[in-house]
Amino acid sequence: MTKTSLAQNENRERMAEHWSSDLSRKQLGFWPTPLESLDRLSSELNGPRIWIKRDDCSGLATGGNKTRKLEFLLADAIAKNAEVIITYGAVQSNHARQTAAACAKFGIDCHLLLTERVRNSTTNYRANGNILLDELLGANLTIVPLDELGKSREETIELLNKEGKIFYEIPPGGSSPIGAMGYAHAFQEITDQANFCVTDIVHASASAATQAGLIFGTELLEHNAKILGANVFHENPSSLKSRISDILEKMRELFPSKNRPLDQDSILVNHAYFGEGYGMPNKETFDAIRLFASLEGILLDPVYSGKAAACLIDQINIGSFDESSDVVFLHTGGQASLSAYQDDFKTN
Numbered sequence: 001m002t003k004t005s006l007a008q009n010e011n012r013e014r015m016a017e018h019w020s021s022d023l024s025r026k027q028l029g030f031w032p033t034p035l036e037s038l039d040r041l042s043s044e045l046n047g048p049r050i051w052i053k054r055d056d057c058s059g060l061a062t063g064g065n066k067t068r069k070l071e072f073l074l075a076d077a078i079a080k081n082a083e084v085i086i087t088y089g090a091v092q093s094n095h096a097r098q099t100a101a102a103c104a105k106f107g108i109d110c111h112l113l114l115t116e117r118v119r120n121s122t123t124n125y126r127a128n129g130n131i132l133l134d135e136l137l138g139a140n141l142t143i144v145p146l147d148e149l150g151k152s153r154e155e156t157i158e159l160l161n162k163e164g165k166i167f168y169e170i171p172p173g174g175s176s177p178i179g180a181m182g183y184a185h186a187f188q189e190i191t192d193q194a195n196f197c198v199t200d201i202v203h204a205s206a207s208a209a210t211q212a213g214l215i216f217g218t219e220l221l222e223h224n225a226k227i228l229g230a231n232v233f234h235e236n237p238s239s240l241k242s243r244i245s246d247i248l249e250k251m252r253e254l255f256p257s258k259n260r261p262l263d264q265d266s267i268l269v270n271h272a273y274f275g276e277g278y279g280m281p282n283k284e285t286f287d288a289i290r291l292f293a294s295l296e297g298i299l300l301d302p303v304y305s306g307k308a309a310a311c312l313i314d315q316i317n318i319g320s321f322d323e324s325s326d327v328v329f330l331h332t333g334g335q336a337s338l339s340a341y342q343d344d345f346k347t348n
């Protein structure tokens with residue numbers, strides 16, 4: 001056995017121990033999520049073989065990428081005796097909806113502070129989709145303009161302190177180094193499932209922990225897969241890159257390994273599918289959603305997975321992937337917001 005594979009095996013075993021420890025993780029999802037080949041889409045695009053990792057089927061109130069993060073975050077919150085969880089997001093936040101579901105499951109109160117950061121004043125956007133589900137899941141909702149978030153957070157914390165409640169804050173998107181460990185494990189899960197060599201993974205990137213976790217997974221397992229994040233959130237993609245880099249740095253402290261840290265060049269972000277802004281799908285987003293639905297029976301969303309799919313399709317069309325490669329599209333969920341965008345589907 002070479003020195004390299006010894007280090008890889010050691011990390012594999014350590015990750016398996018971390019994954020199965022009740023102290024670090026509370027099970028919320030169904031694992032492993034399926035890894036399927038997209039035969040009709042692959043032949044339509046006539047490029048590399050396309051696979052899909054179905055994290056939209058992860059469970060927890062319609063699934064999505066937050067299930068993996070929340071397993072670690074909830075374990076931390078419960079270890080700290082939290083009675084209330086506070087978290088943040090946009091009005092149609094999938095993270096907020098999944099956090100509300102996780103709190104319901106463990107009998108913890110959930111406060112969602114949601115911001116009006118997306119220019120969309122339709123009734124569907126404000127009352128349907130994730131908002132409808134947040135309410136069903138019993139969360140306390142506060143919706144404020146973006147510039148009032150700080151004040152609203154202070155008021156919520158002051159009230160909880162007055163009531164003597166132990167609270168735990170989860171950052172937007174569940175994007176802390178603890179949450180990101182969920183995606184280091186996801187990378188291991190993908191490589192365990194794949195009977196092929198994973199050359200590329202493409203996914204939507206916003207608060208950065210999904211991408212940081214996947215990259216950390218490649219680092220721990222000394223794997224050459226390239227992780228391409230389609231930026232859907234940051235006006236300036238370099239802010240996404242530095243967020244990923246910060247989380248990676250902290251993950252290395254949380255889960256030290258002897259492996260050499262990957263350099264900045266391994267953080268691959270594509271900004272070309274961002275469109276007009278966060279939460280604002282464009283024609284390419286809707287075309288991608290329709291193509292996945294009509295060829296594969298798979299539902300994407302207009303904010304995240306639809307933009308990531310537009311990235312995948314275009315990158316294949318312009319020949320960015322070797323034809324002999326095996327590209328995995330990580331479906332991070334988000335379909336719960338489809339009904340919130342009903343009006344946009346009519347006009348696109």
Ligand SMILES: Cc1ncc(COP(=O)(O)O)c(C=O)c1O
Binds near residue numbers: 204209304
């Ligand atoms: C459906 C969906 N996909 C992708 C992402 C992006 O993941 P991350 O915030 O870890 O970059 C999010 C985050 O909110 C999401 O809700």
